[in-house]
Amino acid sequence: MQRKTSIPLEVLRYGAIFLVLGFFVFPIFWMVLTSFKPESAIMVSPPRFLFTPTLDNYYHAIVDKNFFFYIKNTLIISVISTAIVVFIGSLAAYSFARYNVGDGHILFFILSTKMMPAIAVILPYFLIFRDVGKTAVGKALHLGLDQHGALIVSYVMFNLPFAIWLLVSFFQDIPRSLEHSARLDGLSRLQVLRKVTFPLAAPGIAVTAVFTLIFCWNEFLFAYILTRKLASTVTVGVESFFTLQGILWGPVAAAATISVAPMLVFVLVMQRYMVRGLTFGAVRG
Amino acid sequence: MSFSQGWDAGFKTMLIYVGTVFFWLIFLERYFSNLGLSVLLMNVTGIVLGLGFFFWRRKVCRAERAAAEAEVALLIAEDR
Amino acid sequence: MSAAPESAGLAGSPPPGKSGMSDRWFSILLIAPAMLITLIFAILPLIQALDVTFRMGDLSRGKIGDYVGLTNYRIVFADNQFWQAGWVTLKFTVVAVGLEMILGVAIAFLLHGATFAKGITRSLLILPLATSAAVTGLFWRYLYDTQFGVLNWVLGLLGLPEPNWLGDYTIALWSVVLFDIWQWTPFVALIALAGLQALPKEPFEAAELDGASKWRVLTTLTFPLLKPVLFLVLVLRTIDCVRLYDAVAVLTRGGPGTATETMTFYLYRTGLKLFRMDYASTMAVFFLYVMLVAAVFALTPLLKQFTDRAKEA
Numbered sequence: 001m002q003r004k005t006s007i008p009l010e011v012l013r014y015g016a017i018f019l020v021l022g023f024f025v026f027p028i029f030w031m032v033l034t035s036f037k038p039e040s041a042i043m044v045s046p047p048r049f050l051f052t053p054t055l056d057n058y059y060h061a062i063v064d065k066n067f068f069f070y071i072k073n074t075l076i077i078s079v080i081s082t083a084i085v086v087f088i089g090s091l092a093a094y095s096f097a098r099y100n101v102g103d104g105h106i107l108f109f110i111l112s113t114k115m116m117p118a119i120a121v122i123l124p125y126f127l128i129f130r131d132v133g134k135t136a137v138g139k140a141l142h143l144g145l146d147q148h149g150a151l152i153v154s155y156v157m158f159n160l161p162f163a164i165w166l167l168v169s170f171f172q173d174i175p176r177s178l179e180h181s182a183r184l185d186g187l188s189r190l191q192v193l194r195k196v197t198f199p200l201a202a203p204g205i206a207v208t209a210v211f212t213l214i215f216c217w218n219e220f221l222f223a224y225i226l227t228r229k230l231a232s233t234v235t236v237g238v239e240s241f242f243t244l245q246g247i248l249w250g251p252v253a254a255a256a257t258i259s260v261a262p263m264l265v266f267v268l269v270m271q272r273y274m275v276r277g278l279t280f281g282a283v284r285g
Numbered sequence: 286m287s288f289s290q291g292w293d294a295g296f297k298t299m300l301i302y303v304g305t306v307f308f309w310l311i312f313l314e315r316y317f318s319n320l321g322l323s324v325l326l327m328n329v330t331g332i333v334l335g336l337g338f339f340f341w342r343r344k345v346c347r348a349e350r351a352a353a354e355a356e357v358a359l360l361i362a363e364d365r
Numbered sequence: 366m367s368a369a370p371e372s373a374g375l376a377g378s379p380p381p382g383k384s385g386m387s388d389r390w391f392s393i394l395l396i397a398p399a400m401l402i403t404l405i406f407a408i409l410p411l412i413q414a415l416d417v418t419f420r421m422g423d424l425s426r427g428k429i430g431d432y433v434g435l436t437n438y439r440i441v442f443a444d445n446q447f448w449q450a451g452w453v454t455l456k457f458t459v460v461a462v463g464l465e466m467i468l469g470v471a472i473a474f475l476l477h478g479a480t481f482a483k484g485i486t487r488s489l490l491i492l493p494l495a496t497s498a499a500v501t502g503l504f505w506r507y508l509y510d511t512q513f514g515v516l517n518w519v520l521g522l523l524g525l526p527e528p529n530w531l532g533d534y535t536i537a538l539w540s541v542v543l544f545d546i547w548q549w550t551p552f553v554a555l556i557a558l559a560g561l562q563a564l565p566k567e568p569f570e571a572a573e574l575d576g577a578s579k580w581r582v583l584t585t586l587t588f589p590l591l592k593p594v595l596f597l598v599l600v601l602r603t604i605d606c607v608r609l610y611d612a613v614a615v616l617t618r619g620g621p622g623t624a625t626e627t628m629t630f631y632l633y634r635t636g637l638k639l640f641r642m643d644y645a646s647t648m649a650v651f652f653l654y655v656m657l658v659a660a661v662f663a664l665t666p667l668l669k670q671f672t673d674r675a676k677e678a
């Protein structure tokens with residue numbers, strides 16, 4: 001599309017874009033900057049932009065507070081949850097997209113669980129996991145309170161609706177004719193699914209995985225209530241920097257930077273695909 | 286009425302009933318001195334509204350189906 | 366290639382002699398795991414919560430007690446703080462979602478017209494989305510700090526009043542809104558941008574030939590074509606806003622006083638701080654009912670898209 005452009009208007013446009021970006025990026029920038037500040041440069045007014053960088057805050061977060069322990073927990077929990085969500089979600093979404101199973105009612109039912117405030121079920125969850133954790137099966141699967149299994153199960157439940165929602169639109173974009181001809185070639189339905197449909201839907205499945213991973217990684221409420229110490233995730237770990245003397249902003253910034261960094265890098269790499277994924281097929285293009 | 290339509294209507298009927306109960310408890314119950322009477326009237330209203338909705342949906346669905354069948358019959362008749 | 370000629374139809378009309386399963390059973394088998402999980406981990410806890418709403422449930426005194434009929438509902442509905450929390454949630458949702466939609470669409474238009482550094486802009490814009498509200502929200506307290514915060518420093522430089530962001534009960538809620546706007550406006554903007562870029566070219570060229578004014582093109586072409594995307598964003602944002610918990614928990618803990626106590630936070634306090642399981646469950650059930658009714662209206666058009674496309678072919 002050829003546009004008539006006037007220079008003042010363009011200057012205004014880029015000025016506005018710059019301001020907007022400034023607003024959205026600054027808090028993250030400031031967080032990273034603060035994490036390298038010495039104690040003396042943090043609690044000062046006016047805020048200081050120039051200082052001698054130090055790794056003390058990281059030392060405090062990683063060595064004194066053992067922050068990598070939280071990272072390890074989070075990694076285990078989110079990766080396993082994501083794998084389960086993507087696998088189960090793909091099967092279900094394919095069924096909804098191709099066979100319209102339940103004529104929309106089952107899909108509505110599953111999606112409406114996304115509306116459920118997590119807090120509404122967290123009390124029953126708490127009781128369920130407390131009891132299940134004492135049984136043999138619960139012990140074997142680490143399903144008790146403050147164990148990884150309990151969080152994994154909760155995350156699977158709470159991310160499944162969104163994942164299915166996303167995946168249905170991806171599967172619907174795959175032409176049926178391809179599956180049809182594969183069936184004519186004598187493949188069974190499951191073979192078609194494995195050899196034709198899933199490879200074709202791989203970008204969509206990857207996007208769903210990214211979103212699920214981000215949501216699991218960033219989840220706070222379940223982690224806060226269902227764990228105490230052994231299975232705590234990063235979001236809970238950062239809270240532990242609250243002390244009676246107040247918040248230690250330097251170590252908080254360091255811990256926050258460590259816990260946010262993996263997802264930031266991830267999102268930067270996947271950015272192109274994510275935006276398409278988020279339109280849920282409402283945009284065809 | 287197909288199963289799917291029945292499910293849909295049934296679900297909404299339940300929502301209407303529960304909604305009536307909530308509405309009654311929030312806005313109307315304070316005007317009753319007799320709690321038992323209030324609860325009785327509440328249930329009656331909820332059930333009447335719910336069933337009313339359900340049968341209305343059923344009527345609509347049947348009418349739609351009859352219209353569709355008539356259309357098909359007309360098409361078949363034209364084909365001949 | 367030994368299959369007999371097949372009738373046109375679904376992908377799965379089986380070639381003779383192979384797998385005896387019908388499409389119907391196959392499709393049910395595929396959704397079974399998802400259904401099982403949803404039934405066990407959504408419906409069971411819900412039934413349990415529903416059961417508690419009809420009983421005495423003061424956990425500080427031990428176990429869940431006797432059935433008391435609708436008493437819990439009567440108490441909760443007569444509780445002013447409950448309605449107060451609902452009102453806070455409503456205010457928060459309307460203002461936050463409204464501003465996010467307006468700003469997001471505006472930013473999308475801004476970026477859509479730009480030709481320079483598009484990729485970098487988008488990459489930077491997506492960053493707030495990837496961060497956890499619990500983590501960055503905590504850090505925002507440092508930005509909001511009255512003494513050492515950057516926000517008040519900037520306002521001071523500009524000669525503007527320096528509010529006590531999180532401590533002043535008239536402002537605290539809007540500070541949480543500002544944080545939510547920071548985190549989620551990019552989400553709206555990026556989706557709206559994707560929508561703008563995917564718009565078909567032909568109608569706009571035709572309108573240009575007809576000499577339609579820019580405003581007319583905007584109101585009669587652009588927005589109607591964008592409507593499905595915008596509706597979807599609206600629904601998603603609204604769902605998240607009414608369930609808001611993390612930001613309140615780390616920014617204000619409901620305070621000062623109860624100025625920022627949203628529905629979910631009040632529920633949390635009743636259930637897990639005061640241990641009144643019965644009241645908390647009752648609120649949860651009421652909350653869920655309101656959301657379900659909203660879902661019927663909000664999800665139906667979206668689901669229709671899905672089922673219509675699934676029925677094609």
